[in-house]
Amino acid sequence: VYTMGRDVGGGKDVVYCFSDSPAATNPAAPLWAYSYTAIQQLGGSANQGLYVGTKSAPTIDGNEIYTFSHGGRLTCWDKVTGTNIWYKDLAMTPWYGYASSPLIEGNLVIVNAGGQGVAIDKTHPGAHNVVWGTPDNNNYGHASAFAFTRNAQRTVVVFGRSTVWGLDPPTGTILWNYNYADNYSIADPIIYNDRIWISRGYGAGSKVIELTSSQTMLTNTVWSGVQMCNKENCSVLYSGYVYGVSESGTGLRCVDFNTGAIAWTQTGFGSESAVMIAGDELVVMTGQDSG
Numbered sequence: 001v002y003t004m005g006r007d008v009g010g011g012k013d014v015v016y017c018f019s020d021s022p023a024a025t026n027p028a029a030p031l032w033a034y035s036y037t038a039i040q041q042l043g044g045s046a047n048q049g050l051y052v053g054t055k056s057a058p059t060i061d062g063n064e065i066y067t068f069s070h071g072g073r074l075t076c077w078d079k080v081t082g083t084n085i086w087y088k089d090l091a092m093t094p095w096y097g098y099a100s101s102p103l104i105e106g107n108l109v110i111v112n113a114g115g116q117g118v119a120i121d122k123t124h125p126g127a128h129n130v131v132w133g134t135p136d137n138n139n140y141g142h143a144s145a146f147a148f149t150r151n152a153q154r155t156v157v158v159f160g161r162s163t164v165w166g167l168d169p170p171t172g173t174i175l176w177n178y179n180y181a182d183n184y185s186i187a188d189p190i191i192y193n194d195r196i197w198i199s200r201g202y203g204a205g206s207k208v209i210e211l212t213s214s215q216t217m218l219t220n221t222v223w224s225g226v227q228m229c230n231k232e233n234c235s236v237l238y239s240g241y242v243y244g245v246s247e248s249g250t251g252l253r254c255v256d257f258n259t260g261a262i263a264w265t266q267t268g269f270g271s272e273s274a275v276m277i278a279g280d281e282l283v284v285m286t287g288q289d290s291g
Helices: none
Strands: 002-007 012-017 032-037 059-061 064-068 073-078 084-089 103-105 108-111 118-121 130-132 146-150 153-159 163-167 174-179 190-192 195-200 205-211 218-225 236-238 241-245 252-256 262-266 274-278 281-285
Touching (some): 012 073, 032 073, 032 084, 073 108, 103 146, 103 153, 236 274
Antiparallel strands (some): 002 012, 012 032, 064 073, 073 084, 103 108, 118 130, 163 174, 190 195, 205 218, 236 241, 241 252, 252 262, 274 281
């Protein structure tokens, strides 16, 4: 099991590897841990120290894992030994810090780090060059990129600050885009058939948008509303329904993906709660703002 943390006193980010074996003698002790000095405080004077620490999860790719720190360091590790294979600093200090997990697409590592995202060649000896995209302090989102194939076209989706981008993976060429409200996007989009769910907080709410048959643009808004305003955590999809928590204080909700109809609401869950699907079960970890 791989995760990231923060040594606040030491001013370092930490990557951990734990055993998932029930026979482990001390499961709380990491098999290995590696730390490196990293920026801690982000934002203006009113926000100093409020957004400390890593915000993304490691990505596993074969015998390697990839991490992306909130200060913009992309790192490749040996997943068995914890050896640092390479790293690249994108040299940015964004307001709230980067939060996307790396996406592996062929030889590329893609992160949401400004504009339409940034792709790094993970195999290029020494340099690990930026293949496409430009790191940007301002015009970035927090959601992780994801990829899908439709009509033989492989597409990477990046949810930027105010736009959802559909990109050709090798080149970064824009296949389509959909403009949304200009504010920070945090929750990951969800794709289901030919439709994409996007949701954000600050009163913006959710939308389901539909790909055209040519996939050259997104033209049809299927529905839009404030049934779910995912400010900090992602919703999950199961059997055509979306489960998540909203910033509006409405609690845990189940919403029909295709119509936006609210199937049910359970109070007592704040917007900081996290949800996941395990088999046929919905698992919810409550946040500090839960009742």
